[in-house]
Amino acid sequence: MKNIDSKLYQHTPSVSVYDNRGLTIRNIDFHRTFAEGNTDTRITRHQYDAHGYLNYSIDPRLYDTNSGQPNFIWQYDLTGNLLRTESVDAGCTVTLNDIEGRLVLTKLATGVIQIRQYEDSSLPGRLLSITEQIPEKAPCVTERFIWAGNTPEEKNYNLAGQCARHYDTAGLNQLRGLSLTKNILSQSRQLLTDDQETDWVGDNETSWLAKLNNETYTTQSTFDATGTLLTQIDAKDNVQHLAYDIAGQLKNSWLTMKGRNEQIIIKSLTYSAAGQKLREEHGNGVITEYTYEPETQRLIGIKTHRPSDSQVLQDLRYEYDPVGNVISIRNDAEATRFWHNQKVVPENTYNYDSLYQLISATGREMANISQQKHQFPSPALPYDNNTYTNYLRTYTHDRSGNLTKIQHSSPATQNNYTTNLTISNNSNRAVLDSLTTDPAQVDALFDTGGHQKLLMPGQNLSWNARGELQQVTSVDHENISDREWYRYDSNGMRLLKVHEQQTGHIPQQQRVTYLPGLELRTTQNGNAITENLHVITVGTAGHAQVRVLHWETTPPADISNNQLRYSVDNLIGSSQLELDHKGQIISQEEYYPFGGTALWAAKNRTEANYKTIRYSGKERDATGLYYYGFRYYQPWIGRWLSADPAGTVDGLNLYQMVRNNPVTFIDTDGRMLEPTSSRTEAVQSPPSLVSLTRNAVAGFKHYNIEDIRQYLGGIRELRGSAYAHAHSAAEKFITNLENSRKKKAPDESELASKGYPQTLSQAAKVVGKTSDKYTPKFDENAQNPDRISLTKTPIGTGIPAKGTKNPLNPVLEFDAHGNEIFYRTMSEQHYEHLQQTGKLPPTTETSISPALSYSLDYKGHTVQFITKPGTFEQLKEIGIAANKPAEVQFPHMLKGIGEWMQTNARFKVEGGQMTTQLGQGMAIETFNRNIIGYKLVRSERKN
Known part of the structure; x- marks a missing residue:
C-alpha cells in the first residue's frame, strides 16, 4: 500500500x-x-x-x-x-x-x-x-x-x-x-x-x-402516496419527471422544456443491495460505472465511457489506507506524458499525519499556472495536455488545527511559492499574511461574531444582521462601486446574487436569481438587457448534475441554444468533466486538495465562461469564494470565511475545513463534514420496514416481473427468515401474477382471492414476522457491527446541555447538538450483547427511561444512550398509550396494549415519568438504528 x-x-x-x-x-x-x-x-x-x-x-x-x-x-x-x-x-x-x-x-x-x-x-x-x-x-x-x-x-x-x-x-x-x-x-x-x-x-x-417586485415565481410539484417527488414544474414551466425502482431509488428522469418535446436525462440507474450506485446511463449515451472494495464497500473506481466510439472519458481509481483516508487517485483514461524531461503521470498522492490531517499532496498542473488567490486562471484553449507539469504541496498545521502554511513546488517550471497565514494568539481567526503578519492584529480584521471584514487588501466584506455575507466591494468609484451583493431567505439560503461594475462609463450588472430547479441569469449594460439566460438544473450539484442553458435572447456564437451540460464528478463531487448532448467534452478541470484549480481546459473561451459549478459541486463566485449554503469558503487558504453556525459539531476550531482532510471528507452546506461514501448512496432515503412491506406486497401489482425480481436482490438487508418470508411471498405472487395476466390484468379482488395480503398490517405479517432482523441499508456495520464509542464523536455529545420542564415528556435531556438522551438498566448478559453488537437487545418490554434517577433504582448495569434528534418522534409515530396518564399526555395516540411487541412503541407513565417500552420488533429497531453512542453510568444498585 x-x-x-x-x-x-x-x-x-x-x-x-x-x-x-x-x-x-x-x-x-x-x-x-x-x-x-x-x-x-x-x-x-x-x-x-x-x-x-x-x-x-x-x-x-x-x-x-x-x-x-x-x-x-x-x-x-x-x-x-x-x-x-x-x-x-x-x-x-x-x-x-x-x-x-x-x-x-x-x-x-x-x-x-x-x-x-x-x-x-x-x-x-x-x-x-x-x-x-x-x-x-x-x-x-x-x-x-x-x-x-x-x-x-x-x-x-x-x-x-x-x-x-x-x-x-x-x-x-x-x-x-x-x-x-x-x-x-x-x-x-x-x-x-x-x-x-x-x-x-x-x-x-x-x-x-x-x-x-411584480414578478411572481411559482413552483409546482407532485408526489406519490409515500411522499416521493414525481414531477416538478419550475417557475418558467419546464417540467422534470422522475421515476423510481421498486425499492424507492431513483431510476430515470426526463425533462420537458417549455414548448419542446420531452428528453431523457437519466436512462437508467442500478444499485447494489447496499443502496450504492453501480451503473448510471445518461441521456447523452455516456455510461458511468462505480466499483467498490468488497471488504469495506469503499468506492475504488469511477469509470465514465462513451459506448458510441468506445472512448473512456474518465477512469478514476482510488486507494485508501486502513482507516479510509484516500492515499492515491489515478485516472487511467489519461496517458502518461513527458514534458521538459519529466514524466507527468495522471495521478495524485496524499500523505497524512497521525491525526489524519493532510500534510502533503502531489499531482499535475498547467505549466503556465501561477499562485492563485481569488483570481481564476485562464483555460487552455483548446486542450493542450502536453503543457502539464508535476507539483508538490505541503501543508503545516498548528496545535488547534489551523492551516498555517502552504508550500508549493514545481521544479520544471520553477513555480515555487509559499502561502503564509497569520493566526490570532487568542482564537482560531486567521488571515493571509498580506493583510497582517502580527497575530495581535488578526482579531481586529473580524467583527465580534467572527466574520472576516477584509478579503484582500482593498476588498471590504459587509455582513447582515444574521451573520450572512451581504456584500463584497472590490473597487470604490464615485458613483457606483464594483461590488457583488446577495439576498438570502429565512433559512439562510441564497436567492439572489448581483454583480455590479463600471465598464468605461457604463454600469454593468449581472444578476442571478436562484429558484427550485432553475437559475435566472441576466446581464444588463446601462439600461439594456444584453443576455437573458435560464439555467435548468436537473439533479443535485456534486451528484452528476445536468444543467440546460436556454437563452431567451440570442445565444453566444459558439454555443447552441438549449445546450445540455452533463457534469462528471469525482469522489468529493467536484466537476472534473463537462459533456454535451453527444458525450463530447466541453471542459476539463482538476483541483488542488483544498480547492484551487490546478488544470483547466475547454473547447473554447465561450464554453469556459459558462461553467459555474466546480470544486465540491459548489458555485464559484466572481470574488473567488465558493458558496456552500451556510458559509463561504476561501480555497486559496483552505478556510471558511466565518465561524461555523453549527458550533462544535466538527470540533473546537470553527474555521477548519473538514478537519484538514478535504480528500476523504466533504461538507455539503458549510456546517458539518460527511464521509464521501454518502455521495454514492441512493437518492432516496433508505426505506423503513413499513415501506418495504408496502412495496414487497401491495405495490407489486404496479410493476413488471423483472422489476420485482430486481427488487428481491435489493431487500437482502432483511436477512435471515425475514428475507425468506419476503422472497417466498414475492415468488408466490410472481406466479399468480403471470397466470392472471394471461387472462386479464389483475385487480384488488383477484389478488385477494389468490390469498395475497392486501393491507399493510397483513403485509407486515408476511415480511415483518421477524422484523427484529431488519437492518436499514445506511447502517455501515450491518454485517459485522463494531462497538460504538463516544471517543471520536463531537465534543459535548452525550453531555446534557438542555432539558424540558415537563416530567412526563419521554425525552428530558438533550446534549449541545440536540441529540436525545435515554437510560436503561440491564443485566450482565444484555450489557455484553450491547458491547458486542452496539445494539440494545430485545426483550418482552425493553423499557428505556428519560431520567437517570429512575434507572438507578434497578439492579444491574445502567447505561446512557445518546440517540439522533427525532428518535422520540419516530417512536411516537408507531406509539401506543398504555395507561390513562399516557393517554392524557398523548390524546391522539392509539390506546391500550394489544399485540404491540412486534410493531409499536408503548408509552407508559410510572414512577412520575414517562417510560418507553420498545418490545421486540419495529420499535427497538428504530431505537437501535438511531443510537449514536452509549456510556456505562454505573453497575451497582443505588443505596
Whole structure:
C-alpha cells in the first residue's frame, strides 16, 4: 500500500479520561508528521458544573498560551436550558426562553437583538414575527408569519393551520397547496425590490406588498402516496419527471422544456443491495460505472465511457489506507506524458499525519499556472495536455488545527511559492499574511461574531444582521462601486446574487436569481438587457448534475441554444468533466486538495465562461469564494470565511475545513463534514420496514416481473427468515401474477382471492414476522457491527446541555447538538450483547427511561444512550398509550396494549415519568438504528 509508514501511527491512540460521574474531562491525542519525528501530546480539557452540564472546553494551543480564555464557555438557566455561549471564534450569544420553553430573545455576538413574538394563550402559540435591532439603529420586523384559517378554500388545498404567507428577509414566500402527506404541491416566491430593506412594519399587508417586485415565481410539484417527488414544474414551466425502482431509488428522469418535446436525462440507474450506485446511463449515451472494495464497500473506481466510439472519458481509481483516508487517485483514461524531461503521470498522492490531517499532496498542473488567490486562471484553449507539469504541496498545521502554511513546488517550471497565514494568539481567526503578519492584529480584521471584514487588501466584506455575507466591494468609484451583493431567505439560503461594475462609463450588472430547479441569469449594460439566460438544473450539484442553458435572447456564437451540460464528478463531487448532448467534452478541470484549480481546459473561451459549478459541486463566485449554503469558503487558504453556525459539531476550531482532510471528507452546506461514501448512496432515503412491506406486497401489482425480481436482490438487508418470508411471498405472487395476466390484468379482488395480503398490517405479517432482523441499508456495520464509542464523536455529545420542564415528556435531556438522551438498566448478559453488537437487545418490554434517577433504582448495569434528534418522534409515530396518564399526555395516540411487541412503541407513565417500552420488533429497531453512542453510568444498585 502506497505512502504509508505504519510506524507513524504506532503509540498514537485517541484517549479519553472520565471523572467519577462518567463525564469526559480530557481528550488526549498524539501528533506526529513523520515516523521518526517527535510526538506532540495534545490535551483538550473540559469542565462541568454540579449538574453535569458542560461548562467549558479549551484546546491544547490556547491552554498552553496561558491566556486563560477557553475556546467555549457555556452557561445554563435553572431548568438546564442553554443560556449563554461564549466562543473565542464566534463571540458571545445569549438566548432566553419563555415559560413554555419557546425562544423569545437572542442577543448575537455582533450586538444584534432578535425578538420573537407568538400568539397569545387563547391560540396555539404559533410564531407571528421576528424583530431585529442592529446596535444604534431602529428595530426592523424581518419576518412575518400569516397562518391560514379554516375556510373551505383553505381546506381544499390542505392549508388549514399552515403558514400560508411568510414575509422573510428576501421577500414573500407563499404556500399555495399541500398534499395529505404535507408535501408542498405549490409555492410562489416574490423578491424585494433592490432598493428595499427588510422591514415588515405595521399590520397592513398592502404596504408590505408594495415593497415587492411584480414578478411572481411559482413552483409546482407532485408526489406519490409515500411522499416521493414525481414531477416538478419550475417557475418558467419546464417540467422534470422522475421515476423510481421498486425499492424507492431513483431510476430515470426526463425533462420537458417549455414548448419542446420531452428528453431523457437519466436512462437508467442500478444499485447494489447496499443502496450504492453501480451503473448510471445518461441521456447523452455516456455510461458511468462505480466499483467498490468488497471488504469495506469503499468506492475504488469511477469509470465514465462513451459506448458510441468506445472512448473512456474518465477512469478514476482510488486507494485508501486502513482507516479510509484516500492515499492515491489515478485516472487511467489519461496517458502518461513527458514534458521538459519529466514524466507527468495522471495521478495524485496524499500523505497524512497521525491525526489524519493532510500534510502533503502531489499531482499535475498547467505549466503556465501561477499562485492563485481569488483570481481564476485562464483555460487552455483548446486542450493542450502536453503543457502539464508535476507539483508538490505541503501543508503545516498548528496545535488547534489551523492551516498555517502552504508550500508549493514545481521544479520544471520553477513555480515555487509559499502561502503564509497569520493566526490570532487568542482564537482560531486567521488571515493571509498580506493583510497582517502580527497575530495581535488578526482579531481586529473580524467583527465580534467572527466574520472576516477584509478579503484582500482593498476588498471590504459587509455582513447582515444574521451573520450572512451581504456584500463584497472590490473597487470604490464615485458613483457606483464594483461590488457583488446577495439576498438570502429565512433559512439562510441564497436567492439572489448581483454583480455590479463600471465598464468605461457604463454600469454593468449581472444578476442571478436562484429558484427550485432553475437559475435566472441576466446581464444588463446601462439600461439594456444584453443576455437573458435560464439555467435548468436537473439533479443535485456534486451528484452528476445536468444543467440546460436556454437563452431567451440570442445565444453566444459558439454555443447552441438549449445546450445540455452533463457534469462528471469525482469522489468529493467536484466537476472534473463537462459533456454535451453527444458525450463530447466541453471542459476539463482538476483541483488542488483544498480547492484551487490546478488544470483547466475547454473547447473554447465561450464554453469556459459558462461553467459555474466546480470544486465540491459548489458555485464559484466572481470574488473567488465558493458558496456552500451556510458559509463561504476561501480555497486559496483552505478556510471558511466565518465561524461555523453549527458550533462544535466538527470540533473546537470553527474555521477548519473538514478537519484538514478535504480528500476523504466533504461538507455539503458549510456546517458539518460527511464521509464521501454518502455521495454514492441512493437518492432516496433508505426505506423503513413499513415501506418495504408496502412495496414487497401491495405495490407489486404496479410493476413488471423483472422489476420485482430486481427488487428481491435489493431487500437482502432483511436477512435471515425475514428475507425468506419476503422472497417466498414475492415468488408466490410472481406466479399468480403471470397466470392472471394471461387472462386479464389483475385487480384488488383477484389478488385477494389468490390469498395475497392486501393491507399493510397483513403485509407486515408476511415480511415483518421477524422484523427484529431488519437492518436499514445506511447502517455501515450491518454485517459485522463494531462497538460504538463516544471517543471520536463531537465534543459535548452525550453531555446534557438542555432539558424540558415537563416530567412526563419521554425525552428530558438533550446534549449541545440536540441529540436525545435515554437510560436503561440491564443485566450482565444484555450489557455484553450491547458491547458486542452496539445494539440494545430485545426483550418482552425493553423499557428505556428519560431520567437517570429512575434507572438507578434497578439492579444491574445502567447505561446512557445518546440517540439522533427525532428518535422520540419516530417512536411516537408507531406509539401506543398504555395507561390513562399516557393517554392524557398523548390524546391522539392509539390506546391500550394489544399485540404491540412486534410493531409499536408503548408509552407508559410510572414512577412520575414517562417510560418507553420498545418490545421486540419495529420499535427497538428504530431505537437501535438511531443510537449514536452509549456510556456505562454505573453497575451497582443505588443505596
